Amino acid sequence: MISLTVGLVLVGAVTVLNLMLTLAVIRRLRRHESERRQPFGAIDSGPETGSVIPGFTAVTVAGEPVSEGLLKGRQAALTFLSTDCSACTTAVGDLPEFARRTGMDAAQMLVVIAGDAEDARRMAAPLADLATVVVEETGGPLSTLYSIRATPTTVMTDPDGTVTYAQAGTHPVLEGLPA
Structure with a gap:
């Protein structure tokens, strides 16, 4: 039972970390796109x-x-x-x-x-x-x-x-x- 709880907590932590990294990448891509679209x-x-x-x-x-x-x-x-x-x-x-x-x-x-x-x-x-x-x-x-x-x-x-x-x-x- 403890190993199942530890496994779920570990999977949850990895999921949260993955979500944070994904949001950071999306934010960076949006900033890059807005800079690229900035009028010459x-x-x-x-x-x-x-x-x-x-x-x-x-x-x-x-x-x-x-x-x-x-x-x-x-x-x-x-x-x-x-x-x-x-x-x-x-x-x-x-x-x-x-x-x-x-x-x-x-x-x-x-x-x-x-x-x-x-x-x-x-x-x-x-x-x-x-x-x-x-x-x-x-x-x-x-x-x-x-x-x-x-x-x-x-x-x-x-x-x-x-x-x-x-x-x-x-x-x-x-x-x-x-x-």
Whole structure:
């Protein structure tokens, strides 16, 4: 009888231990899943909302000068991409829809592509009539000036040049736009 009682207590203790370990694993998996599902946009990238866009001058792939002054006077969007970023390819594909839904033209959309110059020019090819494109080396002056820590990052400004939106992610702006 004692051995039966000891056996039942031992089985009960093992069952409780198994239940506690299972609950710990489930809790860890849920935390891991919520971290994985956290929007990419949670990464702090781009200038702070409410700040004025920093001044810059650059040369486009077409050889024309561009500066922050050309973006002022109407709403503008700056998109920062990288040649070594797989999500940036998706972002390039989303830009025509973004332009259509916002009504922005090439003068209002500045795309900065960082990385290998030849790869950047290939990435820029579909954007020829859609946006003003600047190519720079990885960690280049515009990416540094705009505090870009992740690509793709989209920065939206109002006509005064004040940042109204800055977020990293493949197409966060498209998701927030009206249909």
